[in-house]
Amino acid sequence: MTNDDAQDTVEVSSEKQPQRFFGPRPQRVNVRFGAVSDRGKKRSNNEDHYAVVRRDRSRTVLATNVPNASMAQTKEEAYVMVVADGIGGAAFGELASMLAVQTAWELAERETCWAFNVDEEQAKELADKFDAYAQLIHQKLLDHVDSDPLTAGMGTTLTVAHTVGPVAFIGHIGDSRAYAYRDGLLHPLTRDHTLAQELVDAGMKSCEASKFGHVLTNFLGGRRDRVDTESQQFVLQDGDALLLCSDGLTRHVEDAEIAEAIRQDDDPQNVCQSLLDLALERGGRDNITIVLARYEIPESA
Numbered sequence: 001m002t003n004d005d006a007q008d009t010v011e012v013s014s015e016k017q018p019q020r021f022f023g024p025r026p027q028r029v030n031v032r033f034g035a036v037s038d039r040g041k042k043r044s045n046n047e048d049h050y051a052v053v054r055r056d057r058s059r060t061v062l063a064t065n066v067p068n069a070s071m072a073q074t075k076e077e078a079y080v081m082v083v084a085d086g087i088g089g090a091a092f093g094e095l096a097s098m099l100a101v102q103t104a105w106e107l108a109e110r111e112t113c114w115a116f117n118v119d120e121e122q123a124k125e126l127a128d129k130f131d132a133y134a135q136l137i138h139q140k141l142l143d144h145v146d147s148d149p150l151t152a153g154m155g156t157t158l159t160v161a162h163t164v165g166p167v168a169f170i171g172h173i174g175d176s177r178a179y180a181y182r183d184g185l186l187h188p189l190t191r192d193h194t195l196a197q198e199l200v201d202a203g204m205k206s207c208e209a210s211k212f213g214h215v216l217t218n219f220l221g222g223r224r225d226r227v228d229t230e231s232q233q234f235v236l237q238d239g240d241a242l243l244l245c246s247d248g249l250t251r252h253v254e255d256a257e258i259a260e261a262i263r264q265d266d267d268p269q270n271v272c273q274s275l276l277d278l279a280l281e282r283g284g285r286d287n288i289t290i291v292l293a294r295y296e297i298p299e300s301a
Contacts, residue, residue, distance in 0.1 A: 012139025027165040027248045028077045029236075030296040033081075034268030036276045041249055041284035047086035048246045048289040049101045054079055067113035081161045081291045083176045085246040086152030087219065096141055096154040096221055101106040104158075123169065127231040130160065130171035134220065134229045141221040159190060159244050162224075166236045168299050173227055176289075177250060179258070180234070181241035186259035189232065193218035213247075241268070248288035252279040265295045268292040 038045035058075040084100045086093030111129075137158070143194075145205040157174025170178050173270050180187045191197060195215035200206055218228050236242075241262055249258075251274060265271050272290045279288050 012158075016216060016217060018172045028298060029077075029163075029165050030298075031079055032268050032296075033286045034270070034292045034294065035289075036293045037058070037289040038248075038276055038280070038284070038287065040287050041169060041280060043287055045094055046287045047088075047097055048248070048287040049084050049086070049094075049097040050244075050289050050291050051082045051101050051297070053293060056270055059144070068159075075192075077154070078112070079293065080242050081234040081242070081293060083157075083159050083244040083246055083289055083291055085157040085248075085287065085289070086154065086175065087156065087177050087216065088151070088221070092151050092154035095144075095151065096156040097108075099144065100137050100156045100158055103140045104133055104160075107133055107136060108185075113162070123233045126162065126170040127171075130169075130231050131229045134138075134158065134171075134227055135175055135272075138220045138224075138227050142223075143215075144147075145221075145288045153222075155217070156180065157193075158221055159240050161244055161293070163236065163242070163293070163295075166295070167233060168236050169233045171229060172230045174216055176244065177215075177257070178241045180236075181243065181259060181262045181293070182237065182239070184245075184259060186255045188255070191230065193228070205285075232261050236295050236297060238295070238299075240297075241294045243293075244291045246287060246289040248284070248286035249275060249279050250291055251286060252282040262292070263296045266294070269296050 001233055033049060033052050035052055036047060037048050037050055053076045056075055058073065061071050062072050065073060082101055082104060083139035084097035086095070088096055141154065145154065155291070157176040159174070159176040159178050160171040161178055162169040170189045172178065173193065175192040175194050178189040180189055194214060195212040196209040198217060199209035199212060220227055243258065255276070258275060260276050261271050265274065272292050275290055276288055
């Protein structure tokens, strides 16, 4: 390498270096949540678990001679919603979904990097991180079965929404679902990992494939060495909502009805309760879990 080549390398690196460490100024977003979970009318226990978590980082000046107005306290927030629907029957499905949520909580404490300014590179990192979370949770369930063979067959779905400012990241395994609500319409963000969906993809009519809707082809637990993960990201707009739910809701309530419930009531807790009541009225054959977040995103100054 010549001296000229070395100089060129240094110049290119110095131009890109700041972008590695500094993103745009965080955009303020107001988020309101609602959540319900019910065992339904046919099940003896609730195998669903959910969580809504706020993560934040803040700066507070402890000592300085710089004018306070120029170093005001700041706080950035990120939100995580999780729905896990256990399988395996009786207490084992309940155990699997609880272990999934608990393990995710424990792993988050050990994270070395938090994403607060999500660009294309960090979106890829979030997808890789979700996959790493999933494989570790999967292994946790397998280890539990090894230590207690009576729990063999237990497993769980896992659907996650992570929002940083107006940027939403969705991670998904199984047949729980995530939806985005915008301008009166409900948009699916996940694809069911079921035999029914695979048959539809292969050309079978939905009405014929529906009887296989309960057969999961991808979930945490089971005997596979690893699970497949799906993820995507998109930018939220003012007035949008995100909804996560177990299939106990979507078995009884159509997407258009979910959208109408969100349109009619601005309070996310009221919407969750009304959707739960509707699913119960129509039979409540499975556990029902619904988590809804509504986003208010002021225009940037």
